[in-house]
Every structure is written in structure tokens, then in C-alpha cells.
Amino acid sequence: MSDKITSIKIAGLGGMGVLTSTQILAEVFFRQGLDVKKAEVHGMSQRGGSICSDVRFGKKVFSPMIPAGEIDFLVLFQDDQLPLYEAECSPVTLIARPAAIDCTKLENKKTLNMAMLGLLSRHLPAPAEAWLKVIRETLPEKLHKVNEAAFELGRKSV
Amino acid sequence: MERQFLMGNEAVALGALHAGAARGAGYPGTPSSEILDVFNKLGGKAEWSPNEKVAAEVALGVSFAGVRAFTTMKHVGLNVAADVLFTAAYSGVDGALVFIVADDPGLASSQNEQDTRRYAVAAGVPLVEPSDSQEAYDFTRMAFEISERWKIPVIVKLTTRVCHSGTIVMPSKPVSDLPKAHFERNIPYHVMVPGHARPAHRRLRQKLAEIAEWNEKEGPNQKIQGSKELGILVSGVAYQHVREAAPEASVFKVGMSYPLPMRQMLDFSASVKRAVVIEENDPYMADAVRAAGGVVDSAPEMYRFGELDVGRVKRILAGDTTPEAVPPRGKPPQLCAGCPHTVTFEILKRHNCIVAGDIGCYTLAALQPLAAMDTQICMGASLGVGVGLRHVLPREEAKRVVSVIGDSTFVHSGLTGLAEMTYNVPPTGHVLLILDNATTAMTGQQEHPGTGRLLDHTPTNQLDYETVVRAMNVPNVGVFDPVRQPAEFEKALVEALEKDELTVLIVRRPCILAVARKGVKPAAQG
Numbered sequence: 001m002s003d004k005i006t007s008i009k010i011a012g013l014g015g016m017g018v019l020t021s022t023q024i025l026a027e028v029f030f031r032q033g034l035d036v037k038k039a040e041v042h043g044m045s046q047r048g049g050s051i052c053s054d055v056r057f058g059k060k061v062f063s064p065m066i067p068a069g070e071i072d073f074l075v076l077f078q079d080d081q082l083p084l085y086e087a088e089c090s091p092v093t094l095i096a097r098p099a100a101i102d103c104t105k106l107e108n109k110k111t112l113n114m115a116m117l118g119l120l121s122r123h124l125p126a127p128a129e130a131w132l133k134v135i136r137e138t139l140p141e142k143l144h145k146v147n148e149a150a151f152e153l154g155r156k157s158v
Numbered sequence: 159m160e161r162q163f164l165m166g167n168e169a170v171a172l173g174a175l176h177a178g179a180a181r182g183a184g185y186p187g188t189p190s191s192e193i194l195d196v197f198n199k200l201g202g203k204a205e206w207s208p209n210e211k212v213a214a215e216v217a218l219g220v221s222f223a224g225v226r227a228f229t230t231m232k233h234v235g236l237n238v239a240a241d242v243l244f245t246a247a248y249s250g251v252d253g254a255l256v257f258i259v260a261d262d263p264g265l266a267s268s269q270n271e272q273d274t275r276r277y278a279v280a281a282g283v284p285l286v287e288p289s290d291s292q293e294a295y296d297f298t299r300m301a302f303e304i305s306e307r308w309k310i311p312v313i314v315k316l317t318t319r320v321c322h323s324g325t326i327v328m329p330s331k332p333v334s335d336l337p338k339a340h341f342e343r344n345i346p347y348h349v350m351v352p353g354h355a356r357p358a359h360r361r362l363r364q365k366l367a368e369i370a371e372w373n374e375k376e377g378p379n380q381k382i383q384g385s386k387e388l389g390i391l392v393s394g395v396a397y398q399h400v401r402e403a404a405p406e407a408s409v410f411k412v413g414m415s416y417p418l419p420m421r422q423m424l425d426f427s428a429s430v431k432r433a434v435v436i437e438e439n440d441p442y443m444a445d446a447v448r449a450a451g452g453v454v455d456s457a458p459e460m461y462r463f464g465e466l467d468v469g470r471v472k473r474i475l476a477g478d479t480t481p482e483a484v485p486p487r488g489k490p491p492q493l494c495a496g497c498p499h500t501v502t503f504e505i506l507k508r509h510n511c512i513v514a515g516d517i518g519c520y521t522l523a524a525l526q527p528l529a530a531m532d533t534q535i536c537m538g539a540s541l542g543v544g545v546g547l548r549h550v551l552p553r554e555e556a557k558r559v560v561s562v563i564g565d566s567t568f569v570h571s572g573l574t575g576l577a578e579m580t581y582n583v584p585p586t587g588h589v590l591l592i593l594d595n596a597t598t599a600m601t602g603q604q605e606h607p608g609t610g611r612l613l614d615h616t617p618t619n620q621l622d623y624e625t626v627v628r629a630m631n632v633p634n635v636g637v638f639d640p641v642r643q644p645a646e647f648e649k650a651l652v653e654a655l656e657k658d659e660l661t662v663l664i665v666r667r668p669c670i671l672a673v674a675r676k677g678v679k680p681a682a683q684g
Contacts, residue, residue: 013489014491023324026163026324027163030163030326035326036163036324036325036326037290037323037324037325038323038324038325039319039322039323040322040323041266041267041318041322042188042189042191042266042267042322042602047491047492047493047494047519047522048489048491048492048494049488049489049490049491049492050488050489050490051488062398062399062401062402063398063399063401063402063467063468064290064319064323064324064325064395064398065319065399065467065468067402067403067467067468067469068469081488083486084485084486084488087483087485087486
């Protein structure tokens with residue numbers, strides 16, 4: 001692995017599962033033995049307001065916050081949040097939008113966060129099984145099936 | 159021990175557990191709220207106290223029994239607990255006493271940006287500043303050791319970014335064979351009357367002198383040799399930004415910020431061509447180094463506001479004072495759809511009330527579209543401010559003033575305000591609404607003395623608001639469900655506003671999030 005840090009920003013509104021997906025994403029790369037940092041905001045911002053979190057992984061990560069212009073992947077849970085983060089993107093930032101997911105195929109629309117993780121996972125160096133294992137170990141059992149299906153749907157989307 | 163991926167707050171909880179803390183007491187406040195819950199889940203004994211002052215007193219009592227205690231709070235909580243801190247610094251402790259205090263530069267969820275390092279100086283207690291979860295773990299453990307060795311309270315100062323960032327932690331072996339709790343009578347040390355406090359103050363200054371010397375020689379400070387051209391003195395999470403913004407620079411990272419390792423800081427500053435102090439919030443270290451005769455650059459005033467990040471550190475180093483780009487505003491937080499507070503504030507708005515508000519989710523009622531709260535300062539202020547307004551406003555205006563406080567905030571700081579209201583009664587009387595949603599909603603649904611459940615949700619005594627209010631001799635007391643009985647509630651409010659008497663209306667309806675969490679409405683979301 002090179003010294004390059006991979007930086008991912010996940011953005012949505014409070015209640016859309018931004019924190020849960022951030023936790024899963026960070027855990028997947030933590031288990032690969034990499035240095036991982038995540039930064040997120042709790043409290044006031046979670047009352048339905050705009051919320052985002054940063055995950056960075058690589059050989060050695062210092063700041064938990066992604067510097068402007070260094071976002072590799074911007075994952076949006078809601079399209080209208082893009083203007084908030086556009087200025088921090090670079091010409092090579094890959095932006096994953098919910099429009100890429102056929103939401104009619106989501107058994108529960110609250111699992112959009114897992115579908116977006118599935119979409120993101122196509123571009124990151126970890127096998128699907130590593131993601132699914134963390135998803136299963138993070139969420140309560142009764143939610144496994146619906147969330148795994150959402151992840152698989154996202155992983156097959158383009 | 160295996161490596162773990164932990165938030166700063168989780169790392170503090172694990173550190174306290176491995177340090178053998180006998181009890182943790184606190185009051186929830188973002189960004190500190192998760193620490194005690196995690197400590198409890200890991201097997202530690204933890205409690206929510208009515209407020210930070212009581213929490214600090216409980217922890218002091220535990221430490222007087224010769225064992226290790228800690229207390230958690232957000233930065234403004236230390237204002238409430240300051241009375242304990244300043245004199246516990248004199249009395250000292252028998253076991254250990256650690257204050258975990260979380261600052262909020264950038265005001266992610268607070269009413270101010272106060273800098274806890276100033277408290278360390280004012281009270282005369284050591285303060286350490288972790289920069290990531292590993293240090294949150296290590297420094298918490300070290301704080302217990304320092305506290306026990308010098309018999310002095312120690313502050314671990316966190317910030318929102320340290321509390322809520324996840325980084326890797328390698329835990330170390332837990333302590334074992336700590337002494338059992340036992341009370342050793344020591345009246346001159348435990349009773350701070352003037353005759354005992356005078357020598358106690360001298361003992362405190364002697365301890366601080368010794369700790370300063372220890373900090374110079376073996377404190378948790380770190381020197382990274384880099385360029386001779388640029389040296390950066392830094393503390394807290396800003397260290398991480400500095401290493402990324404200026405990888406070539408020499409760095410002196412301050413881990414214990416009070417007492418400062420000043421000799422080392424001066425030597426370091428003199429060893430490089432240009433020395434720059436980078437710190438969040440107040441220019442505390444920069445001022446101290448200059449007062450000691452050091453020559454350093456520091457951040458222009460504009461960087462005192464808000465958090466630092468890699469980009470801002472680069473700007474500071476470049477001396478860039480051009481206006482910073484204003485980030486676009488996202489969707490602001492708001493009361494949840496179906497929140498019972500919404501109904502209450504719609505009614506207050508309809509009657510053109512002047513609302514002296516308080517701290518909790520319901521503070522969101524001050525924002526559009528409701529815009530139905532007129533003042534909010536600190537925990538419990540709704541009562542005093544409302545009464546003050548009633549005393550001096552012209553009669554017709556005074557009669558529109560209503561104080562509004564949540565259940566947890568009422569227990570935290572409203573009881574004394576209620577005593578004020580029933581003691582110094584304004585000429586037009588007064589109206590207080592206690593919004594009882596049966597939880598500390600804003601910070602994540604923690605229990606409190608009014609819920610009848612302990613931190614771990616097991617049952618205990620429940621504070622009865624009606625009885626308390628009646629015991630304070632309020633003549634008019636009513637209880638309403640704002641969702642089921644909006645008309646009855648509105649009628650009672652109008653009657654109360656018309657009377658020149660004291661009225662307390664308890665507006666009772668559980669928080670919809672708390673109801674959902676208890677499994678009534680399971681969330682499918684991941």
C-alpha cells in the first residue's frame with residue numbers, strides 16, 4: 001500500500017443513518033490493519049439537520065477531518081445536500097448520488113444508507129464479504145436481511 | 159491487548175475502567191454524553207447526577223474514601239461545578255479525582271466557546287489535553303495517577319473533535335490491587351474553614367510547583383525534530399492538523415497544558431528560526447510563552463473563532479488574514495415531526511407570550527418557523543430571567559411573560575429558580591411551564607431523577623414535579639398532555655396569564671424518540 005490516504009465524506013440529514021454507515025465503513029478498513037480515523041458531529045445537528053462525517057484510511061492518518069479539495073469520494077444520501085460540499089470537492093472527486101440506486105427495489109427506504117455503502121464499496125479495496133460481515137456484526141439480527149439486500153443492490157448499481 | 163477503533167469518549171471510558179475508577183458521576187452534555195454510558199456498559203459504576211455540581215461532589219466524596227473517582231461534563235457544566243473544583247483544589251483528595259471536561263470550539267451544540275484551560279489556571283489544577291483516542295485513553299489513565307500521586311483534582315480537557323472522532327487505540331494492562339474504600343478522618347484537610355484553607359492554599363501551590371517540574375522532565379509532551387526554519391507549539395487535536403499541514407516543521411506538542419512545560423517551550427522556540435503557537439480557542443499558550451519572555455508568532459484573532467482544521471492551520475502559518483470562505487448553510491436542525499413541544503410553542507406564539515426559555519431540544523423553538531422563544535442563556539435561566547422581566551416590565555407586557563423549562567433542566571437548575579419565583583413574587587405573578595417529556599432528549603435520551611430510572615434504566619425513586627411545586631406553595635398547578643388536550647392546556651394557559659398569581663403547568667408527553675427507542679416503534683434503519 002502506498003502512503004496515499006483515502007478520504008470519504010458521507011452526507012445526509014439527521015436520521016438517515018449517516019453515523020451508522022460511517023461506523024461500518026471505518027470498521028471495514030480498521031479490520032484490514034490500516035490506520036483509520038473518522039470525524040462526525042453529534043447532538044444538535046442530528047435533529048433532522050444537515051449532517052456529514054469523514055472517514056480517512058491509509059498507512060498513517062493525522063487529521064480526522066478531510067482537508068478541502070482532498071475528498072476522494074462524496075457519498076450523498078440526499079441530492080440537495082451537494083451544494084454544501086461541492087466547494088470541498090476536487091475535479092477527481094467521485095460523487096455517489098442516491099439516483100444511482102433503484103429505490104423501488106429497496107424493501108425499506110430507510111436502508112438507503114446501506115445501498116449507498118454498497119455503491120461506494122465497488123470503488124474501495126475490500127471484498128463484499130468483509131463489508132457484509134461488519135454489517136451483520138453492527139446491526140441487530142432482525143435488520144440483517146433487509147440491510148444486506150440493500151448493500152447488494154447498491155453494489156450491483158452503477 | 160488488541161487494538162480497538164474507538165471514539166474519544168469511548169477511549170476515556172475504557173481508560174477510566176482500566177485505571178480502576180470506583181465510580182463515575184456526571185450530567186449529560188454534548189460532546190461528553192457518551193462517556194458514562196460506555197463506562198457503565200463496560201462494567202463500571204456510573205450515575206447521572208441532577209447537575210454537574212452534584213456530580214463533582216459525589217466524585218469528591220468517592221475520592222475522600224481513598225478510591226478513584228471521575229466526573230464528566232461539557233465545558234459549561236464546569237461553570238456549574240466550579241464551586242467544587244476551586245475548593246477541592248485546596249482540600250485535595252485521598253484517592254483520585256479526575257474532571258473530564260469537553261469543550262466545543264465551533265459551537266457544534268453549545269451556547270458558548272469558553273476555554274477550560276482558563277479554569278485550570280484559575281483553580282490551580284493540572285490539565286491534560288489529548289489529541290486523539292489513544293491519548294484520550296492514555297491521558298485519562300495518567301490523570302488518575304497524577305491525581306493520586308499529588309492528591310489533587312486533575313482535568314482532562316477534550317474537545318468535540320476528540321470526543322466524536324474515531325481513531326485506533328492500543329489499550330494497556332489494567333491496574334490491579336488498588337486499595338479498598340475506607341474513610342480516614344482528617345479534619346484539617348477535609349473541612350475548608352479559613353484556618354484550614356490558608357495552609358491548604360500553600361500546599362496547593364507547592365503541589366503545582368512540583369507538578370510543573372515533573373511536567374518539564376517527564377510530562378506527556380513530545381518533540382518532533384524537523385526543519386530548523388519553522389517550529390510549531392501545539393496542543394490538542396490541532397496537533398493532528400499541524401502534522402498534515404506542515405509535515406516538514408519541527409513540532410513541540412504540549413500534552414499537559416497546566417502547569418505548562420515552559421522551560422522546554424522557551425528552549426524549543428529559541429531553537430528554530432520562526433516559532434508559531436497553534437491552539438484552538440483562546441491564545442492561552444501564546445500569551446503564556448510571551449509573558450515568560452519567549453518570541454513566538456500566534457494565530458491572528460480571526461482563528462480564535464471556531465475549530466481549526468488543516469486548511470486553517472495552513473492559513474495561520476502563511477499569516478493569511480483574508481476573509482475565509484463562508485461555508486454554505488445546510489438544513490438547520492429542527493423539532494422532530496410529531497414532537498409534543500411544537501404544539502406547546504404554537505400555543506405560546508398564538509398568545510404573543512414573551513418566552514424566557516431554557517436549554518434542551520425545545521430551544522429549537524427559537525428558530526424559524528416557530529420563532530417562539532425570546533431568551534436562552536444557561537441551564538435554569540428561564541425562571542430567573544422570566545421573574546426579572548416580570549418585575550420591571552409595564553403591567554401589560556409583564557403579564558405576557560412565561561418561563562419554559564424542560565424536565566431534566568428543571569431538576570438540574572430549575573428548583574432554586576422556582577424557590578425564587580415563589581419567594582420574590584412579581585406584582586403580576588408568574589407562569590412557568592415544565593415541559594416533561596420524561597427524558598434528557600437533546601443529548602440522547604439519558605435518565606434523570608424525574609424519570610424514576612437510573613443510568614442503566616433500572617428503577618429508582620421518581621421526583622414528583624406536582625408535589626414539589628405544591629410544596630413551594632404555588633397556588634395554581636395543572637398537568638396537561640399537549641397532544642391529547644391542546645384545548646384544555648390552552649385554556650389553562652390563558653387563565654394563568656390573566657391572573658396576577660403564580661401558576662405552574664406541567665406539560666407532559668413522552669419524547670417520540672424515547673418512545674421509539676423503547677421498542678414501541680422499532681426503526682428499520684441501519
